[in-house]
Amino acid sequence: MGQVIGIGAAPKRKEDQRFLTGRGNYVSDIKRPGMTFGVFVRSPHAHAVLRGIDKAAALAAPGVVAVLTGEDVAADGLGSLPCGWGISDAKGVPMKEPPFPMLAQGKVRFVGDMVAFVIAETLEQAKSAAELLSVDYEVLPSVVGVLDAVRPDAPQLFDDVPNNVCCDWELGDKAAVESAFRKAAHVAKLSLVNNRLIGNPMEPRAAIAEYDPGKSHHTLWTTSQFPHVVRFLMSALVLKLPEHKVRVVAPDVGGGFGVKQFHYGEEAVITWAAKRVLRPVKWVADRSEGYLSDRHGRDHVTEAELALDENGKFLALRVKTLANMGGYLSTFGPNIPTNLYAPLLGGVYTTPAIYCNVKVVFTNTVPVDAYRGAGRPEATFVVERIVDVAAAEMGIDRVELRRRNMIPKEAYPYQTPVLVQYDSGDPMGCLDGALVAADVKNFGVRKAESARNGKFRGLGFSTYVEACGLAPSRFAGRLGARGGLYESATVRVHPAGQVTVLIGTHNHGQGHETTFAQIVSDKLGVPFENVDIVFGDTDRVQFGMGTYGSRSLVVGGAALSKAADKVIVKGKKIAAHLLEASEQDIHYESGKFSVAGTDRVKTIEEIAGAAYVPHNYPLEILEPGLEEQAYYDPVNFTYPGGCHIAEVEIDPETGIVTLVNYTAVDDVGTVINPMIVEGQLHGGIVQGVGQALYENAVYDDSSGQLVSGSLMDYCVPRADHLPMMKVATHSTLCTHTPMGVKGCGEVGTIGSPAAVINAVVDALSHLGVTHVDMPATPNRIWRLLQNASLPVAAE
């Protein structure tokens, strides 16, 4: 008999047994009888008129089953890929929302835009036929950067989107901010670029679709973080199919980081194609295809100004950002640089007035959408960088300036001037803990040692907060969400007491099968090994919004907790009957229902047995069975945060930045499994360090080609880029989630870029360097040192 493993324990991850022994079942592992293979023909041009497509040669190629193009999509009357958020400008004018056809119609707008789908008996035949497709492009001038895209003479992506501006959005009290700036003793200014990133989940995207003509039923297996949302968007809005005739399965998925939380055209095309050819169709992207089609992240150009009084107290923050949307609006696209960005500009500070203007801009690049952190790393980078700039300009210690402006623990709940109200937090506590853990007091010794070796050493701080647990539906609705953001869970107690959980979140590396089992084991007092978590199949799981925005534990775990509570409530009624006591006298604790003050007890296994074999059971007042379902819609976001301290060493001869120490003390609320939390923090930090030092999606300005088109040129950080990290938690409990949890999936990525760049700038500050754009590559550092007229390094 296994044992209860509850909240706070750190069992090894249940799912790793199958992952580490090669027994996972990923989309590309799936084979269906009579399966065909599809290849997407993608635009080689960043911007072109599609003058015509001649299918003849491709259709005549060996093994070809079908060749489908945008004209076929139009002929079938199919819809456009929907955007899940509709934002508006200050006057309430809705964003420009041009159609996003699943196969290009009339024009292509980025390198990788889908032009045709070629289906053949084998993958090689499909590839050969795709090469024979004759596409007549009239190449147009293209624009890839936001600064260029808003120039009056810039190439226009859409006839009805002047200056390529999708929406000129704003948040905050502009007048109050202007007034504060007039009174300021000091104004710190900073121009920065938040570099464009590519998500790089280990498993590339893939999909298989099958149509059963006997039942008029579609099945789509897809690498998705939210299969129910794909089913809804694709059925209702794109393919116009009845939802009950569509099953979407997201089986084991090898990582997402946001890249797989959108409804992609490939999913719709394959589902549609499978019915047309009456054969299963399979598509698996390779890495390079992913780079040209997976939604990218970040890509901001920002001007920020911070007004301070003579004591360094923040008076107001003004931020203007140009955010790249790419060639079309992706599922969450316009929400990321607006609603998930500006409300975080308060940071952990008492800044009383904040104004943010974001121009959301179309360019001839892959559509940009959420990538781990999504808007919040960008906001944190602005805030934590400009605080350092202000400290340097005013001659106030960086940590001291932060302390002077930090929200004290007692001031929570704290209403910011940018919509959000932080329920709980202790930024000062996180800072104090991190200062000790990072041995900041001996930094000078380490810096001197580096100097003796001809190296520059720097220390960087990031005291940050984020908003996650997406999301309170009503609040999100006011911000433009077109869907709900609750979560659902079913707890099914089987007759012998084992438990199956059906939940609407999706586990693609986060360890939910372990964390959620711990919650159930804890609440129902059943052995950990007797709990299985089922997700990722719209035919098995009632409904769900999926996994993104650090919501799985916060929102999904809350639904699960509520469902388990309902099981206990019903269990008490059954126990009262079996124990011949009144329901009020039944005491429940850890799987045991007892009559208060007696030794009369029924275990949850006995209760389950009675519920499914109801011979002695209150059938008059209670249904048989022991299965409960709950939907949970959060009342607020959660606000994890903390303090990250990065320590770097720079070799002035080569410009190489080495991250030598990294310390994080984070407030993620209640910790269910500390091992998993630590892993999430490590992974998140590594991705943030990647943004700060290594990763950069680069487009060629004139051709619009993606220059960083493969892992040979796009640098994902590796183990040898990183030090051993010191990670700890300093938790305050969330006041509104059932278990006090706040979420931990994105904090690492949100806190770290600013910490690393602040450390780089600190290392170079004696040379007059005040800012370094990400990624701080050796070439970029060397160039800065050249411009700083550094005498060429010591021998």
Place this chain on the structure above:
Amino acid sequence: MRAFAYHQPSEISDAVTLLTSVEDSKVLGGGMTLIPTIKQRLAAPTAVVDLAKVPALKGISDDGETVTIGAMTPHAVVAASPIVQARIPALAQLASEIGDPAVRNRGTLGGSVANNDPSADYPAAVLGLGATIITSAREIAADQFFLGLFETALQPGEIITAIRFPVPLAAGYAKFKAPASRYALVGVFVAKLAGGVRVAVTGAGPGVFRVAAMEQALNGSFEPTSIASIKIDAAGLASDIHAEADYRAHLVTVMAKRAVAAASR
């Protein structure tokens, strides 16, 4: 990938016959470049002649003055070879830093040198040591072998069978790894030989090249300081998203100094 004929000869002469008799045939060493190129459909040979089963292409020998390494010797074997480690430690070190473990266990010396990727490591050692490339037809001095971007003196159907490296008095290799690919953004091999110092640079330009000014200075005094002020002309050097030409030029001097320091240890 398109279908192709696959041959696995056991004699060099058979391999040459296959390569010369089948149009568009390609020779396969470790396949580190050819296989991905075929998979991406950038190459579509009609036949692939795999040298993996030719015993004459393997082995490492030492005749006192030179070390000869069979063309099909994988990088990991060169790196771990007691002969190479004892006689030309800089070459063993260079081999140990190529790519990643998978590449080092599959990729071969002959394949790398025949391919002459402008960022590959081995060409720097071959040119820096003044090695001799032994082929199925003749012997070619390193100075005559590398002809620029992916170009060599090899004739169609000519196969590298081994490379003979002179044992230097001292040698060092310093590499600035491209962070993503781990190719040499700039790699400099410096060798002090009986006949003088040779300095060979890979990664920086369209192909491996020597730096006469540095060789001269190091012939005077084999110290890093001898070359610290020698600047390389950025004109003609590679420039890309990882390193602009003037930065590469700067790195040549930095890496050359470090290679000399390594050679002196």
